[in-house]
Amino acid sequence: MTNESHHNPARLQELAQAFTVLPNENKASDARREELIDKPAFGQLFSDSMAHMSWTKGEGWSDRRIEPYAPLKLDPGASVLHYAQEVFEGLKAYHHADGSVWLFRPDANAERLQNSARRLYLPEVSIDDFLGSVAALTMQDVKWVPTRREYTLYLRPFIFASEPFLGVRAPEEVEYCVIASPSGPYFPGEIKPVSIWVENKYFRTGPGGTGYAKCGGNYAASLLGEYRGIEQGCEQVCFVDAATQTYLEELGGMNMMVVHKDGHVETPSLTGSILPGITRRSIIQLLQDDGHDVVETMIALDQLLEDIKSGEVTEVFACGTAAIVTPIGRFKSETFDIEVNGGKPGELTMAIRNQLLGIQLGEIEDPHNWMWKVC
Numbered sequence: 001m002t003n004e005s006h007h008n009p010a011r012l013q014e015l016a017q018a019f020t021v022l023p024n025e026n027k028a029s030d031a032r033r034e035e036l037i038d039k040p041a042f043g044q045l046f047s048d049s050m051a052h053m054s055w056t057k058g059e060g061w062s063d064r065r066i067e068p069y070a071p072l073k074l075d076p077g078a079s080v081l082h083y084a085q086e087v088f089e090g091l092k093a094y095h096h097a098d099g100s101v102w103l104f105r106p107d108a109n110a111e112r113l114q115n116s117a118r119r120l121y122l123p124e125v126s127i128d129d130f131l132g133s134v135a136a137l138t139m140q141d142v143k144w145v146p147t148r149r150e151y152t153l154y155l156r157p158f159i160f161a162s163e164p165f166l167g168v169r170a171p172e173e174v175e176y177c178v179i180a181s182p183s184g185p186y187f188p189g190e191i192k193p194v195s196i197w198v199e200n201k202y203f204r205t206g207p208g209g210t211g212y213a214k215c216g217g218n219y220a221a222s223l224l225g226e227y228r229g230i231e232q233g234c235e236q237v238c239f240v241d242a243a244t245q246t247y248l249e250e251l252g253g254m255n256m257m258v259v260h261k262d263g264h265v266e267t268p269s270l271t272g273s274i275l276p277g278i279t280r281r282s283i284i285q286l287l288q289d290d291g292h293d294v295v296e297t298m299i300a301l302d303q304l305l306e307d308i309k310s311g312e313v314t315e316v317f318a319c320g321t322a323a324i325v326t327p328i329g330r331f332k333s334e335t336f337d338i339e340v341n342g343g344k345p346g347e348l349t350m351a352i353r354n355q356l357l358g359i360q361l362g363e364i365e366d367p368h369n370w371m372w373k374v375c
């Protein structure tokens, strides 16, 4: 089935018109594009076009355009290259069975980008410009939205300080771009629980830091911990709070949920060092709709390990736009190595994954009007 959009596509289309489509001599041929998007990996391939606008201290945002996808001209002195003044978003365009193309809660991404920009002292992009830019790019490159099930056009909006200046200050020249990447599943193949390294030495953020902002710097800070985990045979890293090293926070790019045997679900509360995931928020809603008690709380690692051993905790999963829902099958650190649910995907984990994916693909009802039809 396909839902009627509660969000009027005419509004998105009108906002998109603020972005002028420039000529593109470099488009891939139909045959080439179809070959490329047949089975892309995640995030390696980019579409024909990008959305772009520019900001200066005096003028604000201007020059809204859809231009050919191409390398940026960037001065080597550009602030972002030295001081990492960058924030980003990630959302997907979904192809539905009737040929229409939809976004999932793009208004939530727009708001979060504003919150992230404020934290990094970058100018905000208005909600209308955000929605207009992602809609304009999706419409322009609609043929790049893969039709294979679970394949999507991943949209990556980002803001960065571009002025050539080596002093540290509030930026005076800033760029905003959206690029689009036809992508297959983040973890290809059948759903397989991941093993998690619990990092206790190198943290991605700390109290008063940038943890709640979606900024490139958090990812740069997470890599050393991530690779300590990979050296230990784990696929992902989980961070604990830097201040006390007691409480579970999140993975490098996904939030976490813990399922108890009585059916209630716990997830780390948004303390400021955790990224407020839209997938997290949506799953909380779907679980509550389904009668589950969901508790946002501080989850102590020691207690979690004990609860997994005793059977009190039956499932743990990670969630985020890219991978949707990923079961966690194992936690490891220098001092423990423990399996969750016999290393198998949990029942509720898979049910919530199928429900969320079903809504995104237009296969089941969308009770909260999360989907926005683009075209």
Ligand SMILES: *Cc1c(COP(=O)(O)O)cnc(C)c1O
Binding pocket: 090, 214, 250, 251, 252, 253, 254, 255, 275, 276, 277, 278, 279, 280, 319, 320, 321, 322
């Ligand atoms: C983007 C991100 C998430 C997931 O957020 P979604 O809105 O669900 O995609 C979680 N943690 C971090 C650190 C992130 O950057």
